[in-house]
Amino acid sequence: xxxxxxxAPRIDSPIADRYLALVADSDEVGAIELVGELxxxxxxxxxxxxxxxxxxxxxxxxxxxANEWSVAREHAATAVSERALATVAAHTTTRxxxxxxTLACVDGEWHGMPARMLAELLRLDGxxxxxxxxxxxxxxxxxxxxxxxxxxxxxxxxxxxxxxxAHAAITACRATGVPVIAGGxxxxxxxxxxxxxxxxxxxxxxxxxxxxLATDWPPRNVIGLPAVGTDGHLGDxxxxxxxxxxxxxIATAMERLVAAYPAAHEYSTDQNExxxxxxxxxxxxxxxxxxxxxQEIFTDFIVWTSGVLxxxxxxxxxxxxxxxxxxxxxxxxxxAVAMLDAAMVRLP
Amino acid sequence: MTVVAPASAxxxxxxxxxxxxxxxxxxxxxxxxxxxxxxxxxxxxALPGEPVTGPFPxxxxxxxxxxxxxxxxxxxxxxxxxxxxxxxxxDETEQARHIAHSAFLAEVGWRLSxxxxxxxxxxxxVELAVQYLADTAMVVLPPHRHRSxxxxxxxxxxxxxxxxxxxxxxxxxxxxxxxxxxPPIPSRWLDPAxxxxxxxxxxxxxxxxxxxxxxxxxxxxAGALILARHGATAVFxxxxxxxxxxxxxxxxMAIAAATLYHEQSETADILKADLLPPDLPVIDGFELxxxxxxxxxxxxxxxxxxxxxxxxxxxxxxxVCGTGPEAAVLTGKVRQTLGALRLVRAEPEAMxxxxxxxxxxxxxxxxxxxxxxxxxxxxxxxxxxxELATGGxxxxxxxxxxxxxxxxxxxxxxIGVMPLTDIRPATVELxxxxxxxxxxxxxxxxxxxxxxxxxxxxxRLHRALADCAGMPATAVVERLSQVVSDWLHGGQSDDIAMxxxxxxxxxxxxxxxxxxxxxxxxLIAARRGDRRSRARS
Numbered sequence: 001x002x003x004x005x006x007x008a009p010r011i012d013s014p015i016a017d018r019y020l021a022l023v024a025d026s027d028e029v030g031a032i033e034l035v036g037e038l039x040x041x042x043x044x045x046x047x048x049x050x051x052x053x054x055x056x057x058x059x060x061x062x063x064x065x066a067n068e069w070s071v072a073r074e075h076a077a078t079a080v081s082e083r084a085l086a087t088v089a090a091h092t093t094t095r096x097x098x099x100x101x102t103l104a105c106v107d108g109e110w111h112g113m114p115a116r117m118l119a120e121l122l123r124l125d126g127x128x129x130x131x132x133x134x135x136x137x138x139x140x141x142x143x144x145x146x147x148x149x150x151x152x153x154x155x156x157x158x159x160x161x162x163x164x165x166a167h168a169a170i171t172a173c174r175a176t177g178v179p180v181i182a183g184g185x186x187x188x189x190x191x192x193x194x195x196x197x198x199x200x201x202x203x204x205x206x207x208x209x210x211x212x213l214a215t216d217w218p219p220r221n222v223i224g225l226p227a228v229g230t231d232g233h234l235g236d237x238x239x240x241x242x243x244x245x246x247x248x249x250i251a252t253a254m255e256r257l258v259a260a261y262p263a264a265h266e267y268s269t270d271q272n273e274x275x276x277x278x279x280x281x282x283x284x285x286x287x288x289x290x291x292x293x294x295q296e297i298f299t300d301f302i303v304w305t306s307g308v309l310x311x312x313x314x315x316x317x318x319x320x321x322x323x324x325x326x327x328x329x330x331x332x333x334x335x336a337v338a339m340l341d342a343a344m345v346r347l348p
Numbered sequence: 349m350t351v352v353a354p355a356s357a358x359x360x361x362x363x364x365x366x367x368x369x370x371x372x373x374x375x376x377x378x379x380x381x382x383x384x385x386x387x388x389x390x391x392x393x394a395l396p397g398e399p400v401t402g403p404f405p406x407x408x409x410x411x412x413x414x415x416x417x418x419x420x421x422x423x424x425x426x427x428x429x430x431x432x433x434x435x436x437x438x439d440e441t442e443q444a445r446h447i448a449h450s451a452f453l454a455e456v457g458w459r460l461s462x463x464x465x466x467x468x469x470x471x472x473x474v475e476l477a478v479q480y481l482a483d484t485a486m487v488v489l490p491p492h493r494h495r496s497x498x499x500x501x502x503x504x505x506x507x508x509x510x511x512x513x514x515x516x517x518x519x520x521x522x523x524x525x526x527x528x529x530x531p532p533i534p535s536r537w538l539d540p541a542x543x544x545x546x547x548x549x550x551x552x553x554x555x556x557x558x559x560x561x562x563x564x565x566x567x568x569x570a571g572a573l574i575l576a577r578h579g580a581t582a583v584f585x586x587x588x589x590x591x592x593x594x595x596x597x598x599x600x601m602a603i604a605a606a607t608l609y610h611e612q613s614e615t616a617d618i619l620k621a622d623l624l625p626p627d628l629p630v631i632d633g634f635e636l637x638x639x640x641x642x643x644x645x646x647x648x649x650x651x652x653x654x655x656x657x658x659x660x661x662x663x664x665x666x667x668v669c670g671t672g673p674e675a676a677v678l679t680g681k682v683r684q685t686l687g688a689l690r691l692v693r694a695e696p697e698a699m700x701x702x703x704x705x706x707x708x709x710x711x712x713x714x715x716x717x718x719x720x721x722x723x724x725x726x727x728x729x730x731x732x733x734x735e736l737a738t739g740g741x742x743x744x745x746x747x748x749x750x751x752x753x754x755x756x757x758x759x760x761x762x763i764g765v766m767p768l769t770d771i772r773p774a775t776v777e778l779x780x781x782x783x784x785x786x787x788x789x790x791x792x793x794x795x796x797x798x799x800x801x802x803x804x805x806x807x808r809l810h811r812a813l814a815d816c817a818g819m820p821a822t823a824v825v826e827r828l829s830q831v832v833s834d835w836l837h838g839g840q841s842d843d844i845a846m847x848x849x850x851x852x853x854x855x856x857x858x859x860x861x862x863x864x865x866x867x868x869x870x871l872i873a874a875r876r877g878d879r880r881s882r883a884r885s
Contacts (some may be wrong), residue, residue: 026820026853071827072818079823108838110830133640134826135833147613149465165838177462177472246837250798270811276798280837 008042157186369437556582563600633726666719707764
């Protein structure tokens with residue numbers, strides 16, 4: 001192969017738009033061809049991953065939130081991008097002198113694409129990476145650690161409702177003496193919740209994770225067990241009761257829905273199930289916020305949801321009604337009630 | 349100077365004989381008036397007439413605890429009358445050493461118990477040894493195929509790992525003996541100057557003492573621990589050697605346990621490789637996707653690509669009764685039989701009949717299987733044709749481009765229970781973008797949902813699949829996994845096996861290279877399938 005005569009092109013918006021159009025139409029062949037072209041023109045693999053595939057994934061997420069794209073189209077686009085990413089990986093080979101890293105998405109976390117991209121970035125940076133996949137049960141992860149003895153574990157969590165399970169995984173990794181780097185939006189702004197859950201480090205993006213791992217990492221002598229007094233238990237009895245009471249909370253909320261929100265009388269089976277799901281989400285985010293002890297987890301979710309619902313033409317009173325239906329059942333939950341009140345203030 | 353009234357000889361004798369150090373001092377001058385034998389031993393300078401110094405704090409403090417001339421001392425001060433006070437001194441050296449040893453052994457205990465990975469355990473061993481016992485530590489494992497693995501920690505460096513040829517082991521005094529299971533050789537008999545450069549690099553300077561300790565394992569040595577102290581005059585005392593042996597006993601057991609785990613899991617992995625779902629072949633003309641995280645035994649699926657003169661691809665997905673190793677063995681048998689049958693170009697129906705005979709003849713134990721077998725072939729115009737037959741298994745579902753979900757009309761009884769009479773196979777054709785899903789009842793029987801106890805159910809599966817119109821096969825399987833995982837809400841499920849076959853959607857070539865994409869049928873279908881676009885609470 002000869003060196004490109006011209007400097008490698010930058011990934012500008014016409015290229016990005018072309019790629020978005022390809023994944024929008026689920027055109028796997030076209031997307032792979034475009035990625036191959038860019039590679040042949042000398043665009044570094046990191047730039048293709050970050051500026052083309054990663055940036056497009058963000059736009060796809062925005063398009064879904066704005067109700068421009070359906071869930072199906074979002075999934076289809078992601079599947080195409082996964083194949084394109086695999087092509088980038090196939091084009092590049094690296095030695096692995098830096099050490100070995102196990103990478104996994106937290107149990108229940110199905111957004112595998114960010115972790116998949118990180119896996120390729122780390123590979124390009126010289127790590128040997130075992131990417132276990134999306135939604136990895138804690139036990140699978142720990143078995144893998146015992147069998148392969150990696151230098152570090154990278155855990156991805158995009159949605160805060162998975163934080164209790166992320167916490168269990170981090171604690172188990174720590175107990176085997178393997179340092180943990182946490183990544184993904186789920187760990188909060190600036191990775192605030194990562195430290196609370198016991199992670200040794202946090203990175204906000206794939207690029208940041210590569211940089212963090214390239215400097216003074218993994219730490220030597222990771223002492224695994226938590227010190228006395230900080231025994232790693234988060235959450236309190238409100239969290240426990242909320243999680244146990246989830247089925248009843250949802251059932252009661254649904255029984256009272258029509259009285260509180262007459263429009264629900266006309267709901268189809270699908271709409272009813274969607275509503276059940278939404279009330280479930282409210283309870284789950286509330287539980288996560290209680291577990292970590294962060295109002296922000298719940299408020300952010302409510303603000304984001306009201307945006308998503310607004311773009312779908314759902315009146316704000318619908319969400320308020322849902323919150324109220326949960327609120328009114330939580331008589332002995334001062335912390336949860338305070339969180340609900342604080343979130344409702346932020347609704348339009 | 350205050351004169352002490354002469355005490356009776358008897359009282360003086362008792363004072364002198366006390367086990368605790370006692371010092372009688374005068375308040376005005378802070379000088380020692382009397383010191384008993386224990387006090388003179390612990391604080392040799394505390395003689396009558398001398399000032400109260402040494403381990404004792406400034407006047408005013410009434411207790412102390414400190415290291416003094418190699419001992420751990422503690423003392424309490426008591427005022428006797430206006431002009432005299434006394435110090436009572438205890439020797440806590442032994443106690444302090446016991447506490448330090450217990451703390452060390454407690455840390456050794458839990459840190460060595462955390463990992464079952466040999467490399468990681470070896471790393472922990474050298475880290476602990478350098479923290480508590482020596483300046484340099486190295487673990488060497490018994491040779492395997494004439495090479496020994498080692499892990500070393502030198503001062504100011506990161507942990508290093510490697511292997512070395514067996515013949516080099518001879519160069520280290522006492523190492524071959526330790527790896528051979530002989531008792532440890534006392535440090536004073538080992539000359540560190542003889543240690544080869546690969547063990548202790550010359551730039552570390554002179555090594556005063558070296559200790560080679562066997563790491564006892566499971567009835568055979570797990571390895572050897574080499575410790576070194578730098579500086580020409582460094583030594584390992586008897587107590588150090590004893591502590592090193594206690595440490596080595598624990599380290600050896602941890603390495604032996606990790607080695608055992610490694611051997612077991614290696615054997616299990618080899619056996620499992622044949623029982624887990626295969627890596628799906630890439631076959632021209634259609635997409636294949638399967639679910640992950642299956643347990644051994646229980647559900648299974650398999651794909652046999654075109655082989656020999658057979659151009660069809662054979663797919664199978666099933667559920668053997670029971671779980672665990674026995675179920676796994678049956679799964680293996682079923683998959684092997686299918687693999688052989690496909691070579692003789694058997695139709696799915698014939699495969700099920702043969703399989704039924706095989707299971708009926710295989711002994712008295714009642715073991716049965718439910719399964720769907722299909723042969724897949726590309727036909728003209730990008731379409732894909734499947735011949736499907738079932739043995740008592742949930743019928744596959746077909747997802748059409750418009751989001752319609754159809755159940756494939758096939759019938760058949762359990763495999764392995766009684767001679768088969770009635771099998772009704774069916775043929776299904778998939779147009780571009782259409783998909784056929786084989787699944788196990790773990791999917792529809794997943795318990796969860798808002799009430800926590802409801803079955804996921806067929807209706808919900810149909811609706812979830814309808815929402816997937818237009819997605820590639822991998823995305824469909826992932827989407828369904830996600831939906832059912834959300835349904836389970838962290839609860840445990842039986843195995844859930846899914847295998848999807850899809851005829852690729854046609855994409856207009858004109859779209860490549862840019863331009864505004866046209867409205868493809870996929871997009872219309874996808875928009876329609878969006879549940880979130882409807883009003884909700």
